Amino acid sequence: MILRSAAVVMAALAFAGPAAAACAHPHTSLAYLEGQIMCPTCNTTLDQSDAPAAQRIKVFIQKRIDECATADQIRSELVANFGTGILAAPPHEGFDLLAWWLPLGGISLAAAALAGGVWRWSRTRDGEEPPAGGTLDPADEQRLDELLARLD
Amino acid sequence: MRALKLSGQVVALAAVAGLLGLLVWRLTHRPAAPKIGGPAPGFTTRRIDGGSFDLASVRGKPVVINFWASWCGPCKTEAAELERQWQHYRGKGVVFLGIDYNDQTGDARRFLAHHNVTYPTLLDGSGAIGDRYGITGVPETYFIDRKGRIVGEHILGPITTSRWSEAFARGIQAALHS
Numbered sequence: 001m002i003l004r005s006a007a008v009v010m011a012a013l014a015f016a017g018p019a020a021a022a023c024a025h026p027h028t029s030l031a032y033l034e035g036q037i038m039c040p041t042c043n044t045t046l047d048q049s050d051a052p053a054a055q056r057i058k059v060f061i062q063k064r065i066d067e068c069a070t071a072d073q074i075r076s077e078l079v080a081n082f083g084t085g086i087l088a089a090p091p092h093e094g095f096d097l098l099a100w101w102l103p104l105g106g107i108s109l110a111a112a113a114l115a116g117g118v119w120r121w122s123r124t125r126d127g128e129e130p131p132a133g134g135t136l137d138p139a140d141e142q143r144l145d146e147l148l149a150r151l152d
Numbered sequence: 153m154r155a156l157k158l159s160g161q162v163v164a165l166a167a168v169a170g171l172l173g174l175l176v177w178r179l180t181h182r183p184a185a186p187k188i189g190g191p192a193p194g195f196t197t198r199r200i201d202g203g204s205f206d207l208a209s210v211r212g213k214p215v216v217i218n219f220w221a222s223w224c225g226p227c228k229t230e231a232a233e234l235e236r237q238w239q240h241y242r243g244k245g246v247v248f249l250g251i252d253y254n255d256q257t258g259d260a261r262r263f264l265a266h267h268n269v270t271y272p273t274l275l276d277g278s279g280a281i282g283d284r285y286g287i288t289g290v291p292e293t294y295f296i297d298r299k300g301r302i303v304g305e306h307i308l309g310p311i312t313t314s315r316w317s318e319a320f321a322r323g324i325q326a327a328l329h330s
Contacts, residue, residue, distance in 0.1 A: 040254035040279060041289075052223035053254055060256055081256055083278030113160065 023068035030062050033071055036088050037061070037078060045088050185286030185306055192217075192296045193284040200252065200260060200273040214327035215247045215296040219282055221255040222263035224290045230310035231267035237311075238271045241324060249274060253282045253290050295323035297330045 034046035039054035046054050046061075057078070064074045078086045090096035136144065186193055192215075196206045207215075218234055220227040238248040248271035252260040257275060264273060276282055285294060293307035293316075304323025311320040 040277075052225070053221065056223045056256060056259055060258070081277045082254065083280070085278055 022066050025068070026065050027068060028065060028071035028074065030058060030065060033061050033074060034058060036075070038086050038088050040082055040086060183283040183286045186284075186294075186302050188302050188304070188306065190302055192294070192300055192302050193281075195281045195284060197251075197281060198275045200257065200264070200275055205249075205272065205274050210247045210249075211300050212298050213245055213247050214298060214324070215249060216241075216324065216327065217249050217251060217285070217294045217296065219251045219253045219276075219285070219287050219290050219292045221253050221290045222259035223255065226310040227291045228263075228267070230291055230312045231263075231269060233312050235267065235269055235271070237320070237324070242271075244328065246324060246328065248272070251276050251281055253287070254279045293320065293323070295327040297327045299330075301330070303327055303330050 031047075037046050037057060038044070039046055039049040039051050039057070041053040042049045042051045046058055060078075061074055064077070069077075075087065079091075084091060084096065090099040092100060192207065194207050196204060199205050216237075220231075234248070234250075238246075242248070250264075250269060250271060250273040252273055253276045255277065257277070260273065260275075263269075274281075285292075288308070291307075291310055293311060294302055295304040297303045303326040305319040307316045307319055307323065309316050311317055
């Protein structure tokens with residue numbers, strides 16, 4: 001009886017172990033995160049690296065996914081361990097915001113300068129005197145007639 | 153109109169000059185290994201077992217700094233030998249410091265337990281300390297004398313190889329006696 005009970009408990013533990021390790025509804029995936037996380041030793045993202053350090057981080061990410069951790073949690077844990085340099089894109093806070101806003105500001109300024117230039121150019125064109133076609137003065141008109149007559 | 157055009161050109165030139173300056177600065181400020189005989193770069197970091205550590209706190213003692221990582225194969229090769237050397241020299245006042253470089257703390261703890269490493273381990277997850285020491289990979293080892301100067305040879309591999317085992321012995325002697 002005792003042996004049978006022990007066997008049942010052991011079988012239950014054997015099945016419960018993997019079930020507890022795997023997350024029924026994962027919040028994220030390795031494929032999603034490995035493009036956002038850098039390999040610290042090779043300066044490429046994890047999806048482009050098979051370096052030992054990258055492989056260890058992939059194992060860590062998969063383990064945390066299996067524990068139902070979210071992408072934010074995993075990123076935070078990696079940042080706590082490696083610093084913000086582990087992220088492929090700088091965080092949206094503090095000084096790192098400059099990395100996001102400076103290019104956008106530059107593009108906006110360039111677009112504004114271009115729009116301003118086009119507007120100014122079109123205004124200049126509007127203000128120009130139209131070409132004097134068809135309004136020759138009588139002397140020129142007479143000279144033109146003489147030239148055309150000579151050609152006939 | 154002319155003034156606006158001129159100021160636009162000045163701004164564009166300044167932006168290009170700034171970017172060029174940044175490029176030159178980055179190229180000329182790449183981490184380089186500290187010079188033998190020069191001062192050891194200082195640092196403060198976390199210990200793997202909690203608390204912080206400042207290199208200045210061991211000034212006056214010979215120091216062996218070993219950069220390693222749990223994902224590094226040769227680090228496994230030399231781990232037992234480093235521990236043996238630490239047990240041999242600790243009575244002579246030599247401080248051994250393992251610096252866990254670009255590694256995950258959980259993996260590092262397993263590595264230390266597996267290899268029975270007992271000397272202090274410091275964390276360098278971001279690689280900032282490694283950059284200050286200009287390391288090109290792991291394992292690498294430095295020796296610091298009592299005056300805080302880098303001495304001996306910068307060891308660029310596991311201390312178990314014939315090439316580096318003698319350099320390790322000489323490095324410890326240099327740290328002890330210079």
